[in-house]
Amino acid sequence: MKRELLFVVDPMCSWCWGFAPIMEELRTNLESEYTFSLVLGGLRTKGEMSWDERSKVYLQGHWEQVAQRTGQIFSDTLFDKNSFDYDTYPACKAVITVREVFGMQRAFKYLHTIQEAFYAQGKDITNTDILNELLDESLDSRSFKTFFESDRAELLMQHDFAKARSMGANAFPFVVIMDEEGHMVCQKGYRSLEDMNRLLKDKNA
Numbered sequence: 741m742k743r744e745l746l747f748v749v750d751p752m753c754s755w756c757w758g759f760a761p762i763m764e765e766l767r768t769n770l771e772s773e774y775t776f777s778l779v780l781g782g783l784r785t786k787g788e789m790s791w792d793e794r795s796k797v798y799l800q801g802h803w804e805q806v807a808q809r810t811g812q813i814f815s816d817t818l819f820d821k822n823s824f825d826y827d828t829y830p831a832c833k834a835v836i837t838v839r840e841v842f843g844m845q846r847a848f849k850y851l852h853t854i855q856e857a858f859y860a861q862g863k864d865i866t867n868t869d870i871l872n873e874l875l876d877e878s879l880d881s882r883s884f885k886t887f888f889e890s891d892r893a894e895l896l897m898q899h900d901f902a903k904a905r906s907m908g909a910n911a912f913p914f915v916v917i918m919d920e921e922g923h924m925v926c927q928k929g930y931r932s933l934e935d936m937n938r939l940l941k942d943k944n945a
Contacts, residue, residue, distance in 0.1 A: 741920050745774045748904045748914035749851070750783035751831035751865065754803050755930045757855045758810030759913045762933045767848065770940070778839060778847050780832040781912050782901040789826040803859075810930070817862025827866050831858075833897045834871040837888045840896060842879055849876065 747763055749756040767776050789795055796819045803814045818824065831854055839847035854874050857863040863870055868888070872881050887893055907916055908926060915927040917940065927939055 742773060742775045743920065744777060744916075744918040745770070746777045746779055746907075746916040746918065748779045748781050748907065748909040748912060748916065750781045750828050750912050751835060751851060751854050752826065752828040752858060753781070753783050753912045754806045754814075754859065756913045757859045758806045758812050759930050760812070760852050760855055761810075762931075762936060763848070763913075764852070765933050766936060766940075776848070777844060778835065778851065779904050779907075779909075780836055780897065780900040781904045781909055781914070782832055782897070783828045783912065784826055785829055786825055786827040791821070791824045791826070806930075813860040815860055815862040818858075824864075825866060829897065830868055830871060831865045832900070833888060833893050834865075834868075834884075836896050836900060837884055837893055838875075838879070840893075841883055841887050846876070846879065850874070 745766065749759075766774075800816070800819060806812065807814045834854065835847055835851050838850040853876070854865045854871065857870070857874055858865045863874075865871055865874070871888075872885060875881055875884055904914070907914070907924070909916075909928070911928050913930060915931075915936070917925040917927075925939070927936070931939070
């Protein structure tokens with residue numbers, strides 16, 4: 741029986757974007773040892789962040805820090821907007837929709853697609869039309885839209901948020917390693933691939 745690695749993330753969390761290549765390295769290198777799951781965290785809700793020069797300066801500085809440490813690409817396009825509601829819930833619900841309708845593997849791919857669209861290309865992934873447009877061509881956009889707008893999608897999103905909180909995930913990314921008996925080892929915040937490999941090696945020792 742495989743152990744499980746849970747990644748608790750938010751598509752609009754910059755450190756999660758920084759961690760994205762490491763997630764994929766782990767998934768590629770450890771697929772024979774672990775099953776991989778996504779839990780969505782719900783970083784920021786509608787109206788929680790005012791959009792003014794102060795918040796823009798804060799975000800730009802934060803993104804520059806993530807870019808310097810991780811090497812991930814960030815676009816400054818977002819900061820040209822006069823108004824923007826940094827609401828992460830639509831993107832969270834979209835990833836959950838792909839996970840539930842099309843499966844976990846597609847959900848990982850879609851997560852990275854919308855992360856790249858937001859951070860590297862400056863696309864507005866709070867917009868549900870754009871979230872739909874970013875679907876892989878092999879996925880049925882009508883099925884996506886139907887589930888995304890359903891009460892069940894909202895319920896599952898809130899369930900993910902509650903699950904994240906119950907595991908102590910108050911900052912993202914948050915990695916949970918679960919063994920066959922259900923024991924958990926948790927790692928909060930960004931870590932390099934070397935750090936993650938060391939953690940997993942110690943866990944397996």
